[in-house]
Amino acid sequence: MSTDARILVVNPNSNEAVTAGLAEALAGYVLPGGPRIDCVTLREGPFNIETQADIESVVLPLARLVAHEKPTATVIACFSDPGVQGCREATRGPVFGMREAGILAALARADRFGIIAVQTRSIRRHLRAVREIGVTDRLAGDRALEITVADAAADDRAFARLVEVGRTLRDIDGAEALVLGCAGMARHRAPLEAELGVPIIEPVQAAVGMALGAILAR
Amino acid sequence: MSTDARILVVNPNSNEAVTAGLAEALAGYVLPGGPRIDCVTLREGPFNIETQADIESVVLPLARLVAHEKPTATVIACFSDPGVQGCREATRGPVFGMREAGILAALARADRFGIIAVQTRSIRRHLRAVREIGVTDRLAGDRALEITVADAAADDRAFARLVEVGRTLRDIDGAEALVLGCAGMARHRAPLEAELGVPIIEPVQAAVGMALGAILAR
Amino acid sequence: MSTDARILVVNPNSNEAVTAGLAEALAGYVLPGGPRIDCVTLREGPFNIETQADIESVVLPLARLVAHEKPTATVIACFSDPGVQGCREATRGPVFGMREAGILAALARADRFGIIAVQTRSIRRHLRAVREIGVTDRLAGDRALEITVADAAADDRAFARLVEVGRTLRDIDGAEALVLGCAGMARHRAPLEAELGVPIIEPVQAAVGMALGAILAR
Amino acid sequence: MSTDARILVVNPNSNEAVTAGLAEALAGYVLPGGPRIDCVTLREGPFNIETQADIESVVLPLARLVAHEKPTATVIACFSDPGVQGCREATRGPVFGMREAGILAALARADRFGIIAVQTRSIRRHLRAVREIGVTDRLAGDRALEITVADAAADDRAFARLVEVGRTLRDIDGAEALVLGCAGMARHRAPLEAELGVPIIEPVQAAVGMALGAILAR
Amino acid sequence: MSTDARILVVNPNSNEAVTAGLAEALAGYVLPGGPRIDCVTLREGPFNIETQADIESVVLPLARLVAHEKPTATVIACFSDPGVQGCREATRGPVFGMREAGILAALARADRFGIIAVQTRSIRRHLRAVREIGVTDRLAGDRALEITVADAAADDRAFARLVEVGRTLRDIDGAEALVLGCAGMARHRAPLEAELGVPIIEPVQAAVGMALGAILAR
Amino acid sequence: MSTDARILVVNPNSNEAVTAGLAEALAGYVLPGGPRIDCVTLREGPFNIETQADIESVVLPLARLVAHEKPTATVIACFSDPGVQGCREATRGPVFGMREAGILAALARADRFGIIAVQTRSIRRHLRAVREIGVTDRLAGDRALEITVADAAADDRAFARLVEVGRTLRDIDGAEALVLGCAGMARHRAPLEAELGVPIIEPVQAAVGMALGAILAR
Incomplete structure (x- = not known):
């Protein structure tokens, strides 16, 4: 592991409370000497992801975000697993759908x-x-x-x-x-x-x- | 995670060189503040696990070892996944076959x-x-x-x-x-x-x- | 079929009443000129087979029994089918789980x-x-x-x-x-x-x- | 088993040599005290069963034969398994496709x-x-x-x-x-x-x- | 499409009222310049198709009908899909089971x-x-x-x-x-x-x- | 079928030659009295659809097109079947991926x-x-x-x-x-x-x- 490894955990909806909850849920995974774990909100995301259109609206923004951030690994933190395939094409690191x-x-x-x-x-x-x-x-x-x-x-x-x-x-x-x-x-x-x-x-x-x-x- | 959490990685054959290799392979997973990772050799195991009889000979010893050690989590480090079911019955923590x-x-x-x-x-x-x-x-x-x-x-x-x-x-x-x-x-x-x-x-x-x-x- | 062919029906628990019941259930299959059908009790077996540990405890004894008895064919008479794989390695004849x-x-x-x-x-x-x-x-x-x-x-x-x-x-x-x-x-x-x-x-x-x-x- | 039990083995093509071969192949299964094993030829069958039409041509004759013969059990002795479903409707005994x-x-x-x-x-x-x-x-x-x-x-x-x-x-x-x-x-x-x-x-x-x-x- | 293309829709039971209903159900599919759609009754069919024997009784008559009629395409209009395989062998055109x-x-x-x-x-x-x-x-x-x-x-x-x-x-x-x-x-x-x-x-x-x-x- | 029924066949890439080829391939399906068949080009599409990003880039534009056109039925004419799910949510008529x-x-x-x-x-x-x-x-x-x-x-x-x-x-x-x-x-x-x-x-x-x-x- 490189010393600046980090896991990007993306909340694809724009509800910041959800992102805060992710950080809380993952507090136990942040270890000295381990990778940073950054929980971020997809600004372009809808407030809730409910319809197929909601899912599809975040696919390209997620790929752009991942291509720009270049995390060591990515977690898409929505149970619809939007954009996992596209993000895998946009980055060299592993991408996991929750x-x-x-x-x-x-x-x-x-x-x-x-x-x-x-x-x-x-x-x-x-x-x-x-x-x-x-x-x-x-x-x-x-x-x-x-x-x-x-x-x-x-x-x-x-x-x-x-x-x-x-x-x-x-x-x-x-x-x-x-x-x-x-x-x-x-x-x-x-x-x-x-x-x-x-x-x-x-x-x-x-x-x-x-x-x-x-x-x-x- | 409790402060004395540990992952027991069991080599079910009795070849100590294999166990040493496991420790080396897992060095990156040992983090300050994270769980201990103990790589151990199953003394009762054969030197190689090749036949169905070899696999079966380690099932009960593995369950006894795990029941005695009470690790937070167990990894059976043999690609035949011997004894996973029995170990799950012998311990409360999760048991993973490699x-x-x-x-x-x-x-x-x-x-x-x-x-x-x-x-x-x-x-x-x-x-x-x-x-x-x-x-x-x-x-x-x-x-x-x-x-x-x-x-x-x-x-x-x-x-x-x-x-x-x-x-x-x-x-x-x-x-x-x-x-x-x-x-x-x-x-x-x-x-x-x-x-x-x-x-x-x-x-x-x-x-x-x-x-x-x-x-x-x- | 050789003239001394026999089918070994093994009860892997040590409850002799179960073995007697097997012999009764199979009475119709014993024909003049046909193979012997021997219903036997695995002495090392537990009185009941209920847990995964019970299942695993009979695997090696079954293989040893079959390797020693050398039956023409073997039937493992327990609905958990314990030891079928191991017995197949221990004998040349066919082994059937019930x-x-x-x-x-x-x-x-x-x-x-x-x-x-x-x-x-x-x-x-x-x-x-x-x-x-x-x-x-x-x-x-x-x-x-x-x-x-x-x-x-x-x-x-x-x-x-x-x-x-x-x-x-x-x-x-x-x-x-x-x-x-x-x-x-x-x-x-x-x-x-x-x-x-x-x-x-x-x-x-x-x-x-x-x-x-x-x-x-x- | 009733004392007059018998297994009807039907060759659905009309090649008697095939039927004779079946009887020879099954000689070891005829035991004193066991069921009779009757190998019969379906007269209405074609000499060879090769096409879908051949398969379908024997379905109804097979069902009629089985309904008439009332065997204890029936074996359809053709690797295309013609008529198994229909024969199961035509008789109370078990019907096996080879x-x-x-x-x-x-x-x-x-x-x-x-x-x-x-x-x-x-x-x-x-x-x-x-x-x-x-x-x-x-x-x-x-x-x-x-x-x-x-x-x-x-x-x-x-x-x-x-x-x-x-x-x-x-x-x-x-x-x-x-x-x-x-x-x-x-x-x-x-x-x-x-x-x-x-x-x-x-x-x-x-x-x-x-x-x-x-x-x-x- | 050749100018005399036609789709043969076969009702495999002999109930003419069912055939009339098919024609009514398909009225919207008859277009100027499109293929004829002929709904026909299989005369040899039983009045109802209920048992496996009913299904099998129409298989050969269906194949004969299709071989004789030579339709551009065939639809077998019974939810048991009888004779689809045999009809495919009996005609060059596509055969669809409903x-x-x-x-x-x-x-x-x-x-x-x-x-x-x-x-x-x-x-x-x-x-x-x-x-x-x-x-x-x-x-x-x-x-x-x-x-x-x-x-x-x-x-x-x-x-x-x-x-x-x-x-x-x-x-x-x-x-x-x-x-x-x-x-x-x-x-x-x-x-x-x-x-x-x-x-x-x-x-x-x-x-x-x-x-x-x-x-x-x- | 309503008298103004039409099937919208969408070419999701922007290569007009492909769209022209679709119209030619479908000429036989245009019948007097039958639905119109409109082959259209998705203007927002890339010239070729090759990568996962290409596929995803057309998903939302396809849904918008279909929502606007309100065809009786839609065909997505690209062998990657992009946007079928989203189009189904965007229109009441059936949507088929090729x-x-x-x-x-x-x-x-x-x-x-x-x-x-x-x-x-x-x-x-x-x-x-x-x-x-x-x-x-x-x-x-x-x-x-x-x-x-x-x-x-x-x-x-x-x-x-x-x-x-x-x-x-x-x-x-x-x-x-x-x-x-x-x-x-x-x-x-x-x-x-x-x-x-x-x-x-x-x-x-x-x-x-x-x-x-x-x-x-x-």
Whole structure:
């Protein structure tokens, strides 16, 4: 690792609160002697990424940002994984999408995994992504909290729903590890894991772990 | 992460030179403030792991070792991934097999990947593992160096064969990332990546990256 | 077939009552002029095989037994299929796992099949095995009796549960053949088939059929 | 098993020499106290089954034959598996297609299997069948002898080609078990297995083994 | 396209009312200067096609009809797709099965699709067909109206059931396009699409569209 | 079909010669009383679409164009299928990508298909697309002409290469239908089909056929 290595974690929406949450979620990954971890906001991004048009609107700006910043490694911190392919063409360093990294991390922990979606409407996109990775047969289930993204990041009621949905995925669907399907629920990871007794994957953390795995190699 | 976190990297064969090589390969992952990384030799292991009987002979000793050591995270550093399931039952922390971690890390870098086997006879085991993960359609090819494990770790001729086999996987089979199919080739990773221009995954490093991803979460 | 051909049916747990049940279940397969069928108990086995550690504890003893006995063909009579790979390396004759044989026999009878598990916790292992065989798309469902293994072998209440669970697999899940997910339910096979009108596969019998298919060839 | 149990092995073409060959291939499966094994010729069948029209021409006659004969179990002895579905509707007993049974028997012996076709043009049908079973990922290869069916049954040159093609499947394609892709090559099975050192499956024998597995159950 | 091009749409059952319904469903596809579209009844067909024997009884008559008529393109207008393979061998022009064409058309409109079956018992055949095409992972669900075929073609109650079942497929199963699983429901297509807001595929229309795609090429 | 129905065929690169070629390839699909077929050039497109950045640069302009034009149906006439998802969100009418439509049309004609790529480097994208559709097991092969796109549209040498590559796909790989992997080779379709004797799919024509199938329904 070069002494000025850094991991660029990009929030592709323009909501600065989300970016601040990323930095908080990743505080444990910042180590003396390790790479810098810069969490940045994509200024051109919409405030929320919800539609296919939202996803597509950030693809070129992300590639430009990465081409300009030249980070040692890049993490796209949105569960729709926008622009990963384009960013890979725009930079020499590795580029990780948080959804893909989260799913792969779950596969390394258990045979069958579940996804906790925020909204039902995003499940279709998740299923497509799982099929594209090729691991549909290992997906135990994908169930939605049916709360707003804002509520997902907040504390008490969201946690109760996480426990409820996670328990269904574990007990009815047979999931042995769970992926949090949104960038803003890191604070719930440890308590949820303690409550449910199965590995809970926070995908931005998983992506940063993979980035460390790639760039600490000599 | 607790202040005394540590990653136990177990060499399941009893060849101490292999264990020393692991420590060298992982030197970049030891960071101030980060978890200890302990590379240990399974004393009960055979000098080489080649047959199904060799694999099975280390399963129970590995589980006993892990149950006794209680590491924060465990990496099984043999490309046959012996005992991963049993170790997961024997400890609360995450357990990573290097073959599985290496393959998953490759999937996070490119669409189709290749495996560089040391010997042709191990390709069958690789294909089975890839099918069990569920990603056969993403395997571009698996080709063997056809050299001894000892030679694989040594320097010049092994590198020439790595370049030759890697080039075939890249150009004929269409592999966009390559996994080194043995624990002892870490020294060739960076030069091979420079030579071939595609990501080269050293699987023990990939597994340790995943372990960091799991245990640095707060 | 040589005149002293024999099929070794190994019960990998040390419960002699299970072994006696195997002999009873296989009585119809013992024919004048046909191979001997020896049902034996693995002395080193645990009384029950429930955990991954139980499975792994019998792998090496099974291989040693088979290497010593040199049977014409071997059947591993436990629905976890422990040690099949190792036994194949330890003997020249064919080695059949009952779970795999039962599933393959069901595939030869109908398009989609179901599995009747004894306990919910074993369903996860079944799903993994079905995926490893490669036929997840042909699995209609896997549902548990949720009774003890001892009760499964006993008579009346177990049968009522078998009918109930089997009917659900047939009518709700669309299973056209059913596999009994435990070595001790042979006595229920014929009455269940009569009750439900779909093929019921007793996996030890299926494995012995496959063994006959292999060793009666000249 | 009822005392008058019998397995009906139907040759769907009208070539009596093929039927005689079936009886010879199955001689080892006729045991005192076991089911009768009747090898019969479908009179309405064409002399050879080569085209899709040939296959379809025997479907209804096969169903009528089976409905009339009411065997305990039926084996369709043609590697195109004609009429298996219709026969299953026409009779209560189990109906086995030799191609499907041969492939399933190979899956019970090894991880990846190969098929030795007689003619290249039948490989396409084999691939479709393997995909319908669901096990394409376990097919190592399918290679043709490129000889006539008549030559396949004859002795010396056919065997030399079998060794040649089988060795390629084993060494280049990685097949660990081989299925003979035609009903008339049973005499080559044992010598080929001795020569190549991997299980050689004769599919009519495999189907009769499965039939025994089904009907010897009490 | 030659000036006397024509698409032969064959109703393989002998119910003339079904054939009349096909002509009505396809009226929009008859264009000045375009190919003739001839809807014909297979005289040899049974009044209903329900069993495997019914399906098989029409295979050879269909091939004879097509061989005699020599149409530019052929559509088999029965959701069991009987005789498609045989007809392809009997004619040089393209032959489309309505089930396959309907499913492929749905795949071109959305990521995951549903099938509205008339009767539960046909779902098994649908699942087999979807698996043979290779797209099981894209099937969101297959649910039955549980009405008679005659009622399906009639007006009011059938439509209410179509809305009910279609809504379940859309909302619970996540289907983003729906295939009508019977040749007689074309009149419901447009109102159902208006009601549910997702593409509704009438499979005979889809097959004729594919036929136009093939034969209008110069 | 409304009387002013029209199919918008968009060439996403800015090369007007390509658009003119599309109109010529589709001349046979323009029928009196049928929908208009408008071939248009995306002004914002690059002159060639080669890189991931090229693909992504046209996604938003395509969606804007479609939202503004409000065609009855849309065909994206570039074998990379750029912007199909976004266009589906931007318009109520069906949107077809030529690559996906060409592959689906091939699946309706034969069991296994091949793709004739222009350049080797695009094969990787094809393989990904085939996997996303879910039909990797039906792909017989994908081989490149290794000529320029300009040469592919020109006459004599390109045809010789098409015959050569197509013959290899048919005879070595077992393809029973072939998809032309570029929008500019329509003139070669009929002669190539005559030469090789298997269906040759021109994907823009296939997409327009699917569009007719969708919009001629009443």
